[in-house]
Amino acid sequence: MRTTIRVSAVLAAFLTLGAMPAVAQSANITATANVFQAITVTGAQNLDFGNVFPGVNKTIPVSAGSAGRFDLTGQLSAPVQVAFTLPANLTSSGNNLPIGTWTGCTSPTTSAAGCTAFTPSGAPTSTAFSGAGALSVFVGATVLPGAAQPAGTYTGTVTLTANY
Amino acid sequence: MPRCPRVLPLLVLFLVARPLAGQSFVTPIQDLDFGVVIRGVTTSVAPTDPVRRGRFYVKHILNQQVGLRFTLPSRLDRVGGGATMPINFGANDLMIQGTASNSVPEFFNPHGNQNYKLDTSPDIYLNMGGQVSPAANQPTGAYIGTITLTCTFF
Numbered sequence: 001m002r003t004t005i006r007v008s009a010v011l012a013a014f015l016t017l018g019a020m021p022a023v024a025q026s027a028n029i030t031a032t033a034n035v036f037q038a039i040t041v042t043g044a045q046n047l048d049f050g051n052v053f054p055g056v057n058k059t060i061p062v063s064a065g066s067a068g069r070f071d072l073t074g075q076l077s078a079p080v081q082v083a084f085t086l087p088a089n090l091t092s093s094g095n096n097l098p099i100g101t102w103t104g105c106t107s108p109t110t111s112a113a114g115c116t117a118f119t120p121s122g123a124p125t126s127t128a129f130s131g132a133g134a135l136s137v138f139v140g141a142t143v144l145p146g147a148a149q150p151a152g153t154y155t156g157t158v159t160l161t162a163n164y
Numbered sequence: 165m166p167r168c169p170r171v172l173p174l175l176v177l178f179l180v181a182r183p184l185a186g187q188s189f190v191t192p193i194q195d196l197d198f199g200v201v202i203r204g205v206t207t208s209v210a211p212t213d214p215v216r217r218g219r220f221y222v223k224h225i226l227n228q229q230v231g232l233r234f235t236l237p238s239r240l241d242r243v244g245g246g247a248t249m250p251i252n253f254g255a256n257d258l259m260i261q262g263t264a265s266n267s268v269p270e271f272f273n274p275h276g277n278q279n280y281k282l283d284t285s286p287d288i289y290l291n292m293g294g295q296v297s298p299a300a301n302q303p304t305g306a307y308i309g310t311i312t313l314t315c316t317f318f
Contacts, residue, residue: 022231026314027190029218031251033198033207033240033296033307075304078200164200 036075037133039162044110045069047139047158052097055147060140062105063112068139070160071110076133081124082106083161090143090154097154103140112138124163187225188317194219196292196311204300211259211271211293218292220313226286231316232278234258237309240296247303249296257293279318 047068052058060066074080084104089096105115108130118125120139129135139158196218201207209216224230239248258274261267262285272278274292282288292311 022316022318023188024231024314024316025188025190026312027192027220028310028312029192029195029220029292031196031198031218031237031240031294031309031311033201033249033298035201035203035249035298035302035304035307037304038202038204 036078036164037073039072039074039080039164041160041162042071043068043160044071044136047141049141049143052143052145052149052154054145054149057100057142057144059142062103062115062117062138062140064140067112068158069110070137070139072129072135072137072162073133074129074135074162075164077129077131078164079126079128080135081126081163082137083122083124083163084120084139085122085157085159085161086120087156087158090156092150092152092154095150095152095154097149098144098146099156100142100144105138105140107136107138108132108134110136112136188223188315190220190222190313190315192219193221193289196294198294198296201296201298203298203302203304206295206297208295209293211257211291212269213293218294218311220290220292221287222290222313222315223287224282224315224317226282229279229281229318230288231314231318232260232280232290233314233316234274235310235312235314236274237311240307240309242303243306243308247305247307249298249302249307251309252295252297254293254295257295259291259293260288261291262288 045068047060048066049058049060086102089098102120104118104120105112106127107115137160197216198207198209211217222230236253237251240251241248253274255273256271258272259269260280261269264285267284
C-alpha cells in the first residue's frame with residue numbers, strides 16, 4: 001500500500017509537469033521615420049565663358065558674375081549631398097573645347113561672398129540647407145582652347161543631383 | 165521502498181528534459197528605421213535590408229514550436245505631437261531565418277499569427293520590413309511607433 005501511494009504521487013507529479021502551460025514573452029522595437037520636405041533644384045544661372053581665344057585658357061571663378069549657379073530648397077538645416085555630372089568638353093559642330101578644372105562653392109544665400117569652396121565631381125559633397133531651407137551652389141571652370149580651336153559657340157551641360 | 169528506486173530516475177530524466185525558464189526568450193535586436201522620408205513619397209523598407217530592417221531574436225528548443233504574434237501600429241506618431249503617418253506591413257514583410265547553415269529564409273505576413281517550428285536551429289531571427297505613406301502636406305519631423313512581438317514557447 002505504501003508503495004502504491006508513492007508511485008501514484010510520482011506519476012501525478014509527472015503528469016502535472018508534462019502538462020506545464022506554454023510560456024509567453026514579449027519584446028518591442030520601434031519604427032521610426034523622419035519626414036523632410038522634398039528638395040528642389042533650379043538652374044539659376046548658366047556658366048558663361050564669354051569670348052574665348054585660340055590658345056588662351058580662360059577661367060571663370062565661382063565669385064564671378066558669369067559663374068554658374070544652382071539654387072536649392074529643402075528641409076530646414078538638414079544635411080544634403082550634392083553630386084555633379086560634368087562635361088569633359090564643350091562642343092560645337094563636332095569640335096571639342098576641353099575643360100581643364102572645375103571649382104565650386106556653396107552658400108546659404110544667392111551671393112557667393114563668404115561661400116564654402118569645394119571641388120565639383122561625381123562623388124557626393126556634403127553640405128547643408130540654411131535655417132531657412134535654402135542653398136546655392138556656384139560653379140566655375142577653366143576652358144583650354146587649342147591654338148587652332150575652330151570658332152563657334154560651344155556648349156555643354158552641367159547637372160547637379162542632390163540627396164539627403 | 166523497494167520500488168521507489170525504479171520510478172525516481174524516470175522523474176529525474178523527465179525534469180531534465182523540460183525547457184528551463186531562461187532557455188527560451190525573445191529579444192529586440194534592431195529598430196525598423198525608414199530614415200529620411202519625403203513628403204508625398206511612399207517609402208518601403210524590405211526585411212532583407214540589413215541597415216533599415218527591424219529585427220528580433222528568438223531562442224527556444226530545436227524541433228519545438230514558437231507561437232509568434234505581432235502587435236503592429238497602423239500609424240506612426242509625430243514626436244512632439246500634431247500629426248500621424250500611416251504605416252503598413254505587407255504579405256512578405258516578415259522574414260524568418262534560422263541560424264543553421266541549412267536554414268532557409270521564409271517570408272510571412274506579420275499580421276497573421278504563426279506557429280513556427282524550429283526544425284533547423286533552436287534560434288531564429290525575425291526581420292521586419294514595412295511601408296510608410298506620408299501625405300503631400302505631411303508635417304515634417306520625427307515619427308515613431310512601437311512593434312511588439314509576443315512569443316509563446318510550446
